[in-house]
Amino acid sequence: MKNIDLVIIGGGAAGLAAALSAKHQDIQLMLIEREQTLGGILNQCIHNGFGLHVFKEELTGPEYADRFIEEFQEENIQVMLGTTVIDIKKDHDFILTVTSMKDGYQHITARAVIIASGCYEKTRGAISLPGERPKGIMPAGSAQRYLNMDGYLVGKRIFILGSGDIGLIMARRMTLEGATVCGVAEIMPYSNGLTRNIVQCLDDFNIPLYLSHTVTDIKGKERLEQITIQQVDEHFQPISGTEKIFDVDTLLLSVGLIPDIALFDSLHMEKHPTTKSAVVDQHLMTSVDGLFVCGNALHVHDLVDWVSKEGNLAGLHAKAYLLHKKPKSNLKVDVIPGSKIRYVVPQKIDFGALDEPITLSFRTTEKMIAGTFKVLQNNQVIAVKKAKYIAPAEMETLEIAQDAFISQDAITLVLEES
């Protein structure tokens, strides 16, 4: 049995940043990573565009990860690679059961845990795709891993469902490697990807984008042979007569990501139905004392820069929790997503431990050219931020100074068009 003060689960962007900020001479720290290498999903994201906010330059995924890995190694932080956490319980401390090829099955106790386990891709089952069930249908990120890490191209004639950035990036990547990408279908009337990716991944290679379209039939005995797409109406119902047929051997899905936190269900932490992850306070601590969550395990981010920032914050608060343990506060109130706001993180403010400005991270429900975000408390505006080119695909943030609060009541975030 290993006794550790702080265990960080996941060695990607969030976990690395958390480890670096939590490091302290009086804290015994351990990072657990299931892969043989650190860096997480960044390792397979070989395209550029990472780090514009954190490093003020444009890096590829592996380059961005390398900056943090270098620093992590210099700090001599303990790490268990190739190790999977298979169970977590809480008595007084956390008790983790982990396995690895090297050391087998073992237990670790920890006074605090940071979950930085990332997210997983929605699969065919999650979107109830109709038709036959041949092989050749997979999430775009899986195809990305096969291609960029292992060197296997998963098909020759490709169609992509969903216009999220991973789908767009893979359209270009598979084209460059010699596959024919026949098109991308998006059920919404607008793309969820960055304009830059539409231009440089689709337009550059004359790959058509079918907006307000979805896949309505799949044919294939062993391997995928043919798909049908159809235009949808405003209620997302297929319009008959708009069928288009494509003979393809592969259908990639880029239809959304979900925080990967099922492992922690045994801890019965309070969850949020929209983010499908834990409810946290401004310290990124869950309803379970000493359990923190950050990065894509908390809510799916659009930029890795914000993941690193959130990991950093989780590390700082976990460190403070371990060094100056305060009794659990009963002053937690809600942060309510109001008009045109889909969700807000943190979902709670702990007024018993309000020691610094609070940054809200959130997404909107609609696109807007210009708008104003307002934070209301007791029907008064306590914080305001103007923004341009607001879109549901892009995370927004807003800071509330700690002296801006006029009471210890719940606050509501709203978006107004301006």
Add this chain to the structure above:
Amino acid sequence: MKELTCIVCPVGCHLKVDQELHVTGNKCPRGLNYAITEMTNPKRVLTTTVKTAYMSIPRLSVKTKDPIPKAMIKDIMSQLNNVIVINDVKIGDVIVANILDTGVDIIATKSVHNQTHEGETL
């Protein structure tokens, strides 16, 4: 007449450019520059992978150190299909110097070490 979406800023103006490089649809001068560059000499940073001789890391991610002409992407890709990395590589190392006389190097975007064994890699 060619239609483009400007990607200089989040506005995303829909630009139209004719044969004489007359640009319409731009809300600012940056859109004009973007359209003219896109029509005369569009450039891109190319990111891809090359083979390695290492079992545990079969692919090395690489990129062009600077943007290269868009028209050369295909030729550069086929050139890189013949590259196999057999030695240790550090991030930023030149993998192919001056690829196809573009004056631009292909550089590694991650490090690969031969001593890499299961359980020891980072």
